Amino acid sequence: MMNLTKIYGPVVYLQLGNVPAVVTDDPSFVKEILKKQDHVFASRPKNIASEYFTYRNKDIAFAPYGSHWRKMRKICTMELLTPKRLDYFQQGRIEEAQCLVRSIMEDHKLNKPINLRDKLGALSSNNLTRMLLGKRFFGPGNAGPEDAAEYKKMIYEAFSLVNSFNMADYLPFLRPLDLQGHERRMQKIMKRSDEIYEAILAEHRKRGRKGLNETNTFIDVLLSLPGENGQECLCDETIKAIIGDMVAAGTDTSSITSEWTLAELMQHPEIMHKVRNEIDGVVGYERVVEESDLDQFQYLRAVLKEVFRLHPVGAFLIPHVAIDDAEIAGRYHIPKNTRILINTYSLGRNPASWNRPLEFRPDRFLEKHVDLFDPEYRIVPFGAGRRGCPGASLGTSMVLLGLSRLIHSFEWSPPHGKSVKDIPMIQAFNSMILDEPLHLIATPRLKASLY
Numbered sequence: 364m365m366n367l368t369k370i371y372g373p374v375v376y377l378q379l380g381n382v383p384a385v386v387t388d389d390p391s392f393v394k395e396i397l398k399k400q401d402h403v404f405a406s407r408p409k410n411i412a413s414e415y416f417t418y419r420n421k422d423i424a425f426a427p428y429g430s431h432w433r434k435m436r437k438i439c440t441m442e443l444l445t446p447k448r449l450d451y452f453q454q455g456r457i458e459e460a461q462c463l464v465r466s467i468m469e470d471h472k473l474n475k476p477i478n479l480r481d482k483l484g485a486l487s488s489n490n491l492t493r494m495l496l497g498k499r500f501f502g503p504g505n506a507g508p509e510d511a512a513e514y515k516k517m518i519y520e521a522f523s524l525v526n527s528f529n530m531a532d533y534l535p536f537l538r539p540l541d542l543q544g545h546e547r548r549m550q551k552i553m554k555r556s557d558e559i560y561e562a563i564l565a566e567h568r569k570r571g572r573k574g575l576n577e578t579n580t581f582i583d584v585l586l587s588l589p590g591e592n593g594q595e596c597l598c599d600e601t602i603k604a605i606i607g608d609m610v611a612a613g614t615d616t617s618s619i620t621s622e623w624t625l626a627e628l629m630q631h632p633e634i635m636h637k638v639r640n641e642i643d644g645v646v647g648y649e650r651v652v653e654e655s656d657l658d659q660f661q662y663l664r665a666v667l668k669e670v671f672r673l674h675p676v677g678a679f680l681i682p683h684v685a686i687d688d689a690e691i692a693g694r695y696h697i698p699k700n701t702r703i704l705i706n707t708y709s710l711g712r713n714p715a716s717w718n719r720p721l722e723f724r725p726d727r728f729l730e731k732h733v734d735l736f737d738p739e740y741r742i743v744p745f746g747a748g749r750r751g752c753p754g755a756s757l758g759t760s761m762v763l764l765g766l767s768r769l770i771h772s773f774e775w776s777p778p779h780g781k782s783v784k785d786i787p788m789i790q791a792f793n794s795m796i797l798d799e800p801l802h803l804i805a806t807p808r809l810k811a812s813l814y
């Protein structure tokens with residue numbers, strides 16, 4: 364599917380079983396869909412995975428366009444991801460970055476290669492669950508190693524099921540057969556994650572309501588807000604769906620991006636050197652990186668854009684759906700209910716937009732400024748418009764803080780007996796993650812008291 368536009372042109376119409384779909388990787392069409400006619404393409408398709416994981420679309424990311432989505436999106440931006448609340452939880456993110464560095468030091472003392480997928484996964488999970496639930500899942504003071512491993516596996520599996528192709532979504536008569544076994548896996552994950560969220564809800568209810576302010580975790584805020592249609596509170600399923608959305612939307616996205624960044628930097632030592640020089644120049648050697656330093660890391664930000672261009676978190680944005688008949692570029696008729704698949708993978712590699720597109724060259728973003736929300740839609744790492752990612756600023760800060768701490772605190776090298784050429788720079792089948800978890804050796808480079 365990723366190569367269709369190369370063969371047939373910038374807009375391809377497909378009939379996927381019962382479902383009409385349009386695939387595009389052309390910036391001008393993407394602009395038309397996400398900006399000029401954003402209101403027409405702002406809905407989401409129903410599919411089996413979202414039915415399970417979002418309590419029948421009670422969340423934000425998969426909710427169809429309408430009053431429920433509008434209300435939840437408003438809660439998300441006006442009550443949860445507010446600058447004040449994100450500022451308040453900054454201390455937690457700093458502590459998590461320090462825990463990451465310490466746990467790498469422990470592995471270093473044992474002479475162990477570092478499994479960066481595990482470390483970065485723990486970092487983003489803890490960052491999110493501290494803010495959402497007031498709870499860490501990994502490391503000291505956590506929910507217990509077994510709970511953590513189970514929770515991590517669940518998030519990972521749910522994320523991959525949502526992103527994978529399920530035949531029964533397109534040929535509904537196949538659904539009772541569950542030929543790919545997806546639905547059985549979904550039922551199992553959902554049952555267990557529901558038990559976990561029920562227990563967390565009960566625990567927070569028991570503590571009672573406190574005054575609403577920026578120090579509240581997201582779950583406490585959600586428990587305090589009035590519900591829909593004059594209800595006193597939001598219903599439990601809605602709260603669980605929103606929390607599940609944020610965990611799924613914020614965890615793997617951040618850790619996948621950070622893992623690719625380190626893998627690319629290992630392949631390009633001269634770029635790693637420039638990034639480290641930049642961080643050293645701002646921070647020096649007497650303290651560790653703080654969030655307030657991140658604005659000054661212009662080169663690291665260019666590196667991150669280059670990673671988003673070549674390795675977006677999904678090959679496609681979450682599908683959009685036309686809520687009405689539409690016409691794009693004055694010549695393509697798009698019938699109501701058509702699914703719109705924006706191919707971010709080939710958008711970032713489109714030779715019409717990018718010079719030598721397959722080369723990893725962050726400097727291109729310094730020679731010519733391109734924003735993460737690019738007005739020309741040559742990259743759309745966070746989507747755009749009404750359905751654009753509301754966690755973009757938090758996600759960017761989490762990734763930049765984790766990476767800059769790792770690069771400032773350690774020299775990195777391939778495991779003993781291997782070279783950078785042995786790091787397989789290929790993505791997994793059916794997903795955008797590195798095919799194999801990145802393992803590296805860490806050597807501390809700052810004075811001992813900073814670890």
Ligand code: HEM
Nearest residue numbers: 424609612613616617680681744745746747750752754758
């Ligand atoms: C590096 C980190 C992240 C990346 C790359 C990313 C990327 C994306 C993308 C591509 C979309 C789909 C946009 C579209 O369909 O047009 C999205 C949607 C969304 N993201 Fe993120 N995201 C990140 C972090 C986060 C975080 C930290 C949160 C919240 C805690 C979050 C919450 C959401 C939500 C709720 C949606 C659905 C919006 C809607 O449908 O109205 N994301 N994100």
